[in-house]
Amino acid sequence: MIDTLAHASLPPPPKPHELATARAVTRAATGEAPAIRLLLIAAAILFLTLFLFAPLALVFTEALRQGVVKFIGALTQKEALAAIRLTLITAGISVPLNLAFGLAAAWAIARFRFPGKSLLLTLIDLPFSVSPVISGLVFVLIFGAQSLIGPWLSAHGIKIVFALPGIVLATIFVTLPFVARELIPLMQEQGADQEEAALSLGASGWQTFWHVTLPNVRWGVLYGVLLCNARAMGEFGAVSVISGHVRGLTNTIPLHVEVLYNEYAFSAAFAMASLLALLALVTLALKTFLEWRFAGELANGLRH
Secondary structure (H helix, E strand, C coil), X not given: CHHHHHHHHCCCCCCHHHHHHHHHHHHHHHCCCHHHHHHHHHHHHHHHHHHHHHHHHHHHHHHCCXXXXXXXXXXXXXXXXXXXXXXXXXXXXXHHXXXXXXXXXXXXXXXXXXXXXXXXXXXXXXXXXXXXXXXXXXXXXXXXXXXXXXXXXXXXXCCCCCCHHHHHHHHHHHCCHHHHHHHHHHHHXXXXXXXXXXXXXXXXXXXXXXXXXXXXXXXXXXXXHHHHHHHHHHCCHHHHHHHCCCCXXXXXHHXXXXXXXXXXXXXXXXXXXXXXXXXXXXXXXXXXXXXXXXXXXXXXXXXX
């Protein structure tokens, strides 16, 4: 009797044509007309063509305008090789240091509570809010000949401004947030359950870091390193102020491109610029792959 009354009080199930009508109404309320969708897609493609694909095509076209021999010759000049070597050295020093700092800062911020935590986060974001030119000028004021420690540095033969150490310091400053800012939200999302379990089972701090923490964030680390490396090789403002523009000594690839362009050596300038364009394309491809791979692993970790 009770079951009969319960079934009698339930509304009848919707019919198939009623479900189809409800879905159509929902799509009409939340979707756009086909003409609007086509217009938006066309506008996006036009924007990408004008501001992304066309400049890239122009760079490679101008670089190869005078032939492959001229292109290779521009890249094998003495000043060009020196600029490439300096850029690689700068990135090779600044990226590992920022990787070590980013891992330590992200681990401390995501796992611990301590006085000054908000201040540390603010300092990590500082290079995003300070102009690179200003940051380069700051290093000149700190380590230059007219600074407080400038005479002492000169007396001991230590060169920072207009030399490799200054370029590395400026590059480290402008690329400081990339690794840390990639890892902090990732570590906060993952939590510390696995690390606490490893410690409770007798693992040491280093064992927990190498076998639990680092494998869980490896794709975020690679993603942050890629962005950091791309910015380190392409940095112009801070390095331009502190380098002194000494050809063959303190000119990185972006600075060498500016020098060649100002001297109306357009083919050589675009040949050097094509190296940075290739770096951007490779970084974009690796970034897309890591985003796809990392998103899948993070989703699996959250489901489990």
